[in-house]
Structures are given as C-alpha cells and as structure tokens.
Amino acid sequence: MTLTAQSLALIDREIAKYPADQKQSAVMAALRIAQVEKGWLATETIEFVADYLGMPAIAAYEAATFYNMYELEPTGRHKITVCTNLPCQLQGADTVADHLKEKLGIGFGETTPDGRFTLREGECFGSCGSGPLCLHNNHKMHTHLTPETIDTLLDELK
Amino acid sequence: MSATYTGPKVCLWTLDHPDPASLETYVANGGYEALKKILAEKTPAEQIIEQVKLSALRGRGGAGFPTGLKWSFMPRNFEGDKYVVCNSDEGEPGTFKDRDIIEFNPHQLIEGMVIAGYTLGAKVGYNYIHGEIFELYESWEKALEEARAAGYLGTNILGSGWDFDLHAHQGYGAYICGEETALLESIEGKKGQPRFKPPFPASYGLYGKPTTINNTETLASIPWIMRHGGQAFLDLGKPNNGGTKLFSISGHVNKPGNYEIPLGTPFADLLEMAGGVRNGHKLKAVIPGGSSAPVLPAEIMMELTMDFDAIAKAGSMLGSGAVIVMDETTCMVKALERLSYFYYEESCGQCTPCREGTGWMYRVVHRIEHGQGRPEDLDLLLSVGKNIAGRTICALGDAAVGPVQSFIKHFRQEFEYHIEHKKCLVGS
Numbered sequence: 001m002t003l004t005a006q007s008l009a010l011i012d013r014e015i016a017k018y019p020a021d022q023k024q025s026a027v028m029a030a031l032r033i034a035q036v037e038k039g040w041l042a043t044e045t046i047e048f049v050a051d052y053l054g055m056p057a058i059a060a061y062e063a064a065t066f067y068n069m070y071e072l073e074p075t076g077r078h079k080i081t082v083c084t085n086l087p088c089q090l091q092g093a094d095t096v097a098d099h100l101k102e103k104l105g106i107g108f109g110e111t112t113p114d115g116r117f118t119l120r121e122g123e124c125f126g127s128c129g130s131g132p133l134c135l136h137n138n139h140k141m142h143t144h145l146t147p148e149t150i151d152t153l154l155d156e157l158k
Numbered sequence: 159m160s161a162t163y164t165g166p167k168v169c170l171w172t173l174d175h176p177d178p179a180s181l182e183t184y185v186a187n188g189g190y191e192a193l194k195k196i197l198a199e200k201t202p203a204e205q206i207i208e209q210v211k212l213s214a215l216r217g218r219g220g221a222g223f224p225t226g227l228k229w230s231f232m233p234r235n236f237e238g239d240k241y242v243v244c245n246s247d248e249g250e251p252g253t254f255k256d257r258d259i260i261e262f263n264p265h266q267l268i269e270g271m272v273i274a275g276y277t278l279g280a281k282v283g284y285n286y287i288h289g290e291i292f293e294l295y296e297s298w299e300k301a302l303e304e305a306r307a308a309g310y311l312g313t314n315i316l317g318s319g320w321d322f323d324l325h326a327h328q329g330y331g332a333y334i335c336g337e338e339t340a341l342l343e344s345i346e347g348k349k350g351q352p353r354f355k356p357p358f359p360a361s362y363g364l365y366g367k368p369t370t371i372n373n374t375e376t377l378a379s380i381p382w383i384m385r386h387g388g389q390a391f392l393d394l395g396k397p398n399n400g401g402t403k404l405f406s407i408s409g410h411v412n413k414p415g416n417y418e419i420p421l422g423t424p425f426a427d428l429l430e431m432a433g434g435v436r437n438g439h440k441l442k443a444v445i446p447g448g449s450s451a452p453v454l455p456a457e458i459m460m461e462l463t464m465d466f467d468a469i470a471k472a473g474s475m476l477g478s479g480a481v482i483v484m485d486e487t488t489c490m491v492k493a494l495e496r497l498s499y500f501y502y503e504e505s506c507g508q509c510t511p512c513r514e515g516t517g518w519m520y521r522v523v524h525r526i527e528h529g530q531g532r533p534e535d536l537d538l539l540l541s542v543g544k545n546i547a548g549r550t551i552c553a554l555g556d557a558a559v560g561p562v563q564s565f566i567k568h569f570r571q572e573f574e575y576h577i578e579h580k581k582c583l584v585g586s
Binding site for chain 1: 239248249250251252253254256257284288289290291292293325327328329330331332333344345346347348349350365406407408409410414415416449480482483484488493496497500503504506
C-alpha cells in the first residue's frame with residue numbers, strides 16, 4: 001500500500017508548514033489527500049499515513065474517526081452532503097433533502113446500488129446565507145439549492 | 159424610508175470594488191500601509207496594544223473578550239517560539255461572515271495576522287479554516303503566495319530584517335474545533351477535544367508555547383485600527399463596543415447575507431436592510447448571536463440595538479453576530495429539535511454531562527416533536543440542562559442548554575400544545 005507520487009508531494013507540502021518535530025500536525029491534510037486519491041480511508045491507508053508522518057497508527061486512526069468528513073467505508077463516486085441545520089432548514093433544506101432522497105431512492109447514510117451516489121446529512125458549513133447547501137465530495141459547495149438545481153447537478157455527476 | 163449604512167466599513171469594504179480579493183485592490187486602497195509604517199518606525203508593541211485597547215475591539219468569534227487585553231496576556235520576555243492562530247473554524251449555525259472575509263478580503267486578514275505576529279513576538283501563524291469551505295482554504299493559500307511574492311510575508315518582510323510566515327490549516331468536520339483549545343489540539347494532529355484551563359493558551363498554547371488565538375474578523379480589523387487609530391474605530395460603534403461588525407442574517411428574510419454595520423445599530427434597521435421578513439410574514443423570534451445564543455421573541459428583538467451590552471441585558475448574547483430570523487410559520491419545537499440534534503452530534507464526548515446530556519435532551523425534544531411527549535418532559539429537559547451547564551470543560555455544554563432553556567421559557571405554550579395534542583400549534 002502506498003500513495004501516488006503526486007499525493008506524497010502534496011503531503012510533503014503540508015508537512016513543511018509545521019516545525020520539523022511536529023509532523024503529526026499534517027495528519028488531517030494527509031488523510032484528506034489520501035482520501036481524495038483512494039475514495040475512502042481503509043485501515044491500511046490510515047496506517048500508511050501514520051508511518052509516513054512518524055506517528056502511532058492509533059493516533060492517525062483517532063483523527064480519522066473524530067472528524068466527520070473522513071470516510072471509513074467505501075462510498076459512491078459522488079458523495080452529496082446536505083446541510084439540514086436550522087438556518088438552512090428555515091430556507092428550505094428539508095424540501096431539497098426530500099427531493100434528493102426520492103430521486104436517488106436512498107436515505108441519509110446510504111449509497112445507490114450502482115455505486116454512483118452516497119447521500120449524507122451534514123452539520124453547519126458556515127455558509128448559511130446561501131442555503132440550502134450541499135457539498136459534492138467534501139470540497140465543492142453548491143448553493144441556493146432547489147429541486148430544479150438538484151436535478152441539473154445530479155445529471156452532471158456521472 | 160429605508161435603512162442603510164453608508165459610513166466606513168472595516169472588513170468588507172472591498173466588495174465595493176470590481177476585483178475585491180486581489181492584492182492590487184487591497185494595496186491601491188491603503189492595504190499593507192499600516193504594516194509598512196509599523197516596520198519602518200519600529201513601533202513598540204505596547205503602543206500597538208494601547209491602540210487596540212482604545213478601539214474597544216471585542217472578540218468577534220462569540221465571546222466578545224477585549225482583544226487588547228487578550229494580547230497583553232502574552233508573556234513579553236519569553237525566550238522561544240510563540241504563535242498567532244486565527245480561528246476561521248466558522249461552524250456555529252447561522253454564522254458565515256469569516257468565510258466572506260477570506261473570500262473577499264484575504265489580504266486584510268493576512269496583514270492583521272502579520273501585525274499580530276509582530277506585536278506578540280511570534281514568527282509563525284496558522285489560520286484554521288473550517289473544513290466545509292475547502293475552496294477558501296485553497297484560495298487563501300494563493301493569497302499567501304501573493305503576499306510572500308510581494309514581500310509582505312516570509313523572510314525579511316519589506317526589508318525590515320524581520321521574519322514571519324503564515325500557513326493555512328484545514329478542519330475536516332468538527333464544530334468543537336471552534337473552541338480555541340480544541341483547535342490547538344487539532345493543529346497538533348489530534349482529536350479536537352478541549353483542554354482543561356488553566357493554563358490558558360497565552361502561557362501554554364500550540365505545542366505548549368505561548369499562543370494567542372483570535373477570530374478572523376477580529377484579526378482583519380487590526381489593520382484598519384492601526385491605520386485610522388483606535389479612537390476612530392471606537393467612534394464607529396458605541397462605548398465598550400467599538401467598530402462596525404459583520405452580521406450574518408439567515409432564515410426567514412428576503413435577503414439573507416452579511417451586513418457590515420456599526421455596533422449599536424437597531425435590530426429593526428438591520429432587518430430592513432435584509433429585506434424584511436419573507437412573504438410579508440410576521441416576525442416571531444430571533445436568535446441574535448448564533449445557535450448557542452438564547453432565542454428572543456419578536457417584541458423584545460424589535461426594541462434592541464445590535465451590540466454586546468444591549469443583547470446581554472436582554473438575556474441573550476451577540477455571540478458571533480449570526481442572526482437567525484424565524485417568522486410566524488415556524489414551529490419552535492421543530493426548530494429546537496434540529497438545534498439539539500446538532501449539539502448531540504457535535505459533542506466531543508469528553509465530559510459525561512455533555513456527552514450523555516446532549517443526547518438525552520435531543521431524544522426528549524424529538525419525542526415531543528413527534529407526538530410522543532409526556533407531561534413531565536419540559537421539567538425533565540430543564541433538569542437535564544441544569545446538570546450539564548457549568549459542569550463541563552468547555553462551553554459546548556452550556557451552548558446546548560441555552561437554546562433548550564430559552565425556547566421553553568419564551569414559547570412554553572407551544573411545547574405544551576405539542577405534548578397535549580400530539581401535533582403542532584402552527585402547523586408548519
């Protein structure tokens with residue numbers, strides 16, 4: 001098990017931000033980079049990251065399980081995380097979430113049988129003014145969602 | 159008559175320019191001048207702290223602690239590394255102002271952090287950016303590159319012989335990391351569980367070194383204060399509440415968004431700027447300072463000014479300036495159910511009263527919302543709340559209790575109706 005040279009270069013860039021004896025500080029970024037490459041974090045991936053940073057595997061595993069944007073099981077190719085917190089709820093997030101569930105035929109925490117989509121409920125993204133919101137694969141935010149814009153988005157994600 | 163504010167803005171003035179985030183826009187409008195002056199004149203740190211104290215700048219992340227006083231806690235004669243940390247882990251439901259500073263005025267935050275580093279004797283600073291706004295983590299790193307290339311950051315800044323560098327650190331989905339010691343743990347690559355205090359970060363912070371942690375909007379205000387003087391900043395607001403402030407308005411308004419206005423502006427004016435309540439509905443309730451702030455009924459809110467002291471006097475808090483507006487169609491039980499779920503989900507699990515209590519409160523509110531409430535449930539909720547508040551390492555426990563207590567206090571009959579009739583009073 002290893003990561004691509006490109007991923008390792010990105011991790012090295014993160015490590016350089018911290019004091020030489022504090023490589024563990026890069027664990028959150030390193031796990032994120034590993035997840036982008038692999039799609040999710042298998043135990044062996046987490047162990048590889050821990051080795052690379054010279055930290056105990058259990059400490060990397062603690063980080064991977066504590067922060068909720070890491071995936072510890074395989075997900076669909078496209079993970080859609082919808083914020084349903086109060087400000088978004090007041091602005092129509094429940095309608096958006098119901099539409100997604102109906103359209104994909106799955107509930108929160110589930111993956112479509114063809115492995116294309118995983119749906120998740122998220123907590124506040126800190127962008128409530130543009131709600132309802134969703135994140136695509138953690139990093140791309142879509143704002144001002146309506147059932148119509150959801151349909152367009154889903155069509156684009158093959 | 160429509161309410162507007164046309165006076166000086168501290169943080170989001172760049173939005174009045176075509177290319178708000180660019181270094182060119184920032185520099186063409188006085189950006190980095192404060193830093194240049196400080197480095198050229200070798201302004202003593204004490205003088206900078208005096209100006210910040212005079213400005214009455216209070217922490218914009220939620221606690222409202224005087225920034226100048228916080229800065230004065232850093233040990234002056236400590237030999238060794240010290241750190242400046244910016245808290246952009248903006249995840250308090252209703253709050254979305256720091257993201258706009260990073261997106262639309264990144265260089266003012268950089269300049270503020272560099273001045274903070276100079277004042278506090280740090281060589282390195284970190285900006286902890288909420289994981290869910292990853293695109294801004296990347297854009298801020300680009301702004302750092304621009305600042306380095308232009309000589310405002312890195313080694314020998316502006317030829318002064320002084321070095322200071324900044325880095326972005328990403329969160330990845332944990333509200334608790336907005337708590338400053340949890341944030342430090344997280345930068346150290348650990349679970350974000352708050353530390354017991356004391357010792358405070360000024361003596362034992364990042365990697366055990368003296369550290370000052372300030373909110374994004376706080377740090378972004380520093381260049382303005384140093385350019386125009388502490389008195390000018392104070393004069394923008396009201397005594398003990400200096401400056402303009404970003405208010406994030408969300409919920410049932412026609413124009414949700416950020417509004418930068420002087421502290422002390424009437425809430426009624428702010429509501430009008432946000433286009434008023436949607437669909438001509440009647441205002442029911444407002445959470446004036448982020449989800450952790452106690453809710454206030456419309457009639458109290460409409461009489462209030464938006465500043466730390468006025469809102470505290472009314473029994474809530476200005477917090478981060480996140481104003482969640484709810485109109486007459488809002489079911490207060492359902493609203494509280496969602497907030498209670500949030501705190502249950504985000505409790506770090508370290509302290510038993512919070513770990514167990516937040517789940518207990520959520521389950522009870524959930525059963526009331528779903529027609530299975532029991533007559534004794536409201537007393538039970540308040541009793542659980544009493545056994546959480548003040549009994550935990552950090553403020554998340556208290557934050558979870560605030561909504562429960564205030565929703566029941568101001569809207570008790572709605573909860574009782576739910577319990578008795580197994581359905582909603584407002585039918586939303």
